[in-house]
Amino acid sequence: VEKRNRLKLLMPWLEGRVHEGINEPATHNALAKIYIDSNNNPERFLRENQYYESEVIGKYCEKRDPHLACVSYERGSCDMDLIRVCNENSLFKYAARHLVRRRDPALWEHVLDPEN
Secondary structure (H helix, E strand, O other): HHHOOOOHHHHHHHHHHOOOOOOOOOHHHHHHHHHHHHOOHHHHHHOOOOOOOOHHHHHOOOOOHHHHHHHHHHOOOOOOHHHHHHHOOOOHHHHHHHHHHHHHHHHHHHHHEEEO
């Protein structure tokens, strides 16, 4: 369904499942992809929903919207993926904010390494 760009057809059913209280990551991943593709307030969904898989959705967003990939990776504490996406897309301000929030010396060391 996803490869054919038909995921939107499942949106009412998926939202119904979420309202029933289903916490299955696949359901929330599919909804996240729909909201991202339709630009239906995706950043709010990514920040507030706790059931989607950050790595899966971050990877999905990397080419579509790197900022949303960063939001997803940040929520899931996928630091290395977030730094990689920030470096590839010149999102240095976002990376700096993340580093300040995390306060992790090892992460700072990685970022400040000349090889990075």
